[in-house]
Amino acid sequence: MENVTLNVSGMTCGHCVKAVEGSVGKLEGVENVKVDLENGKVDVKFNANVATIDKIKETIDDQGYEVK
Numbered sequence: 001m002e003n004v005t006l007n008v009s010g011m012t013c014g015h016c017v018k019a020v021e022g023s024v025g026k027l028e029g030v031e032n033v034k035v036d037l038e039n040g041k042v043d044v045k046f047n048a049n050v051a052t053i054d055k056i057k058e059t060i061d062d063q064g065y066e067v068k
Contacts, residue, residue, distance in 0.1 A: 001031060001045055001046065001047060001048075002045070002046055002047075002048045003043065003044070003045050004043075004044050004046070004053055004056070005041050005042070005043050005044075006041065006042045006044070006056070006057065006060070006067050006068075007040055007041060007067070007068040008020070008035075008040055008041070008042050008060055008065050008066065008067055008068070009040055009065065009066045009068060010064065010065040010066055011035065011037055011040060011065055012037075013037075014037075016035075016037065016065070017035040017037055019063045019064075019065075020033070020035050020042060020060055020063055020065065021033045021034070021035055023059050023060070023062070023063050024042070024044060024056055024059050024060065027046075027051050027055060027056065027059060028050050028051060029046050029047040029048075029049070029050025029051030030044060030045070030046045030047075030051050030056070031045045031046060031047065032044070032045040033045075042060065044056055
């Protein structure tokens with residue numbers, strides 16, 4: 001398992017947290033997703049053999065938020 005912390009802008013409320021955690025959490029190979037709304041961070045624990053950082057970033061972008 002790998003852990004990555006991404007800086008994400010545009011998240012402002014509980015709905016944003018649910019959108020990101022829900023969409024990234026559904027990706028195959030993702031074990032855990034935790035959004036730190038106050039600091040604009042998303043921590044993801046994932047199996048690098050199944051999921052990729054690029055796919056995780058793309059999923060966050062698809063929800064309307066920007067990965068820096």
